[in-house]
Each structure stands twice: as structure tokens, then as C-alpha cells.
Amino acid sequence: MTAERSAGASAVEATRDSDADTLLTVDSLRKSFGGIDALNGVSFEVSSGTITGLIGPNGAGKSTTFNVISGVLSPDSGTVTFVDEEITGLPSHQTAQRGLVRTFQLAREFKNMTVLENLMVAPEGQAGEAAWRAVFPGTRDDVRHQEEEIFERAWEMLEFFDIDHLALENAGSLSGGQRKLLELARALMLDPELLLLDEPFAGVNPSLEERLLERIGTLREQGHTFLLVEHDMDLIMEHCERVIVMHQGETLVTGTPEEIKSEERVVEAYLGGDVA
């Protein structure tokens, strides 16, 4: 198999399966919280146009990795490169401007605003006003035109996710699954090149899960790239071209689903065995 390992090896060398299509490169990320090493040299690459899964047991460092890539946290060391530009430590709204947007495990909609309004305001914490200005530059004279464009895009999103009938509902009244659709729709408002999805299917019923998966497939065909954290191994194995396995703050293996399945250390990591 061609799956790479990083534990105990040079981190860059360990994950070097790059080609010209590499969109995101994470190199030797370290991050400690007090005495806890959440990330202990995480390295991997994500190719353009793929759905790549990031998996690992609880506490492996997946969320911390997402937080570092998307600028929610700064790493102690290591680099994040997106479209050939180092973005390490850039705040979320700046990564969003560059086309890298993440969703959160718990959807972060504004509960007292309608679904439509939620789409028309910038996604909290990652696409502030500055990001909107980057997408819709102009002066006050252009505001009306900009609002029309935002409105049209919001409706496109609502229709794309089949939630246009909920446009005027308060976001707080949506089901868990509908909130996940809204979260993804909000992330897509800025037309990001790379979407980091943190457990997008958690708490989603099977029919909505199917709709979400189908939409993600369509978006991928349109050129979007996805990196997703997901605990459902069947789903990962069925829908991801590449899988990155983390364990104890390190990249354990990366490979195709078939490669991952046959990798003994992955089984051991999930069963809590010694993988050193």
C-alpha cells in the first residue's frame, strides 16, 4: 500500500503524496494546551476537487487541527499553506476571504433571525464585513446592488438545499438536520474553494443526510473541495477519495479508503492498542 506514516518520521516526507493539485498543506503542526499536546506534528495534504476524510479516536486532535487551519487557533509551530500561500495563524475572516471556510460541530446560526437573514449576514467569526467587501467591493452607492446580489445568492442556496420553504422561519425553530443544511448553506455564501466540515452529519436523520451527501457531491463536481471530520466510518469509506487518520495528536496514516481499511495500525488505534 502507499499509505504514508508520520509517526516517528519526518513529517513532510511522511505525507508527501502531493501533486500539482495540492490545495492545502499542513506541515508539522504542534499545539499544546497547558501540559496537553493536542497536536504533536500533524502533516497532510488535501488535493483540489476531493472529498477527504479526517478521522481518529476521541481526543486525536481533529477539532484542534480544524481550528488551527481555519485560524480559530494559532499553532505553537508548523505551517498551513493554502493555494501556495502560507496562511498560518491568519484569522478566520482572512482565511474565508482566501476561499477557506469551516463549519462547526454545533451549527452557529442566529436563532432569532430568519433563515434567509442568516444567509444574508456574513457567517459569524469567519466572514466579517471585510470578507463581504472583498466579494462585493464598492462604495455606499453600490450597496443596493450588493444587497440584491447577496439576496439572489441566498435564494440560490435555499433552493439548492431545498429549504426555500423555510426562508422566513426563525432559524431557532429548525430541526437539527435543517440547521446543518443552513450551516453549510451559510458557509457556501462566500463560494469557498475549500470547506472544512466538522461532523456535518451528526444528529441528521437519514433522509436529510442523503440530501446533504448528494449536495456535497454536486458541489464537488462544481469544483469545491471538502475536508471533513466524521465519526461514521461507513460514510467516510463510501464517500471520501482520501482518508487521513489521526491518533494522539499525530498523522498516523493517509491513503485511500481501501488502503486505510487494510492498515493494521488504524484498527489498533481505534481499538486503543499500542500503535507506536
Ligand SMILES: Nc1ncnc2c1ncn2[C@@H]1O[C@H](COP(=O)(O)OP(=O)(O)OP(=O)(O)O)[C@@H](O)[C@H]1O
Ligand atoms: N481548549 C482546550 N484546552 C485544553 N485542552 C484541550 C483544548 N482543546 C482540546 N484539548 C485537548 O486536546 C486533545 C485533542 O482534542 P480535540 O478536540 O482536538 O480532539 P478530537 O479528535 O477533535 O476529539 P473528538 O473526536 O472527541 O471531538 C484532547 O486531549 C483535548 O482534551
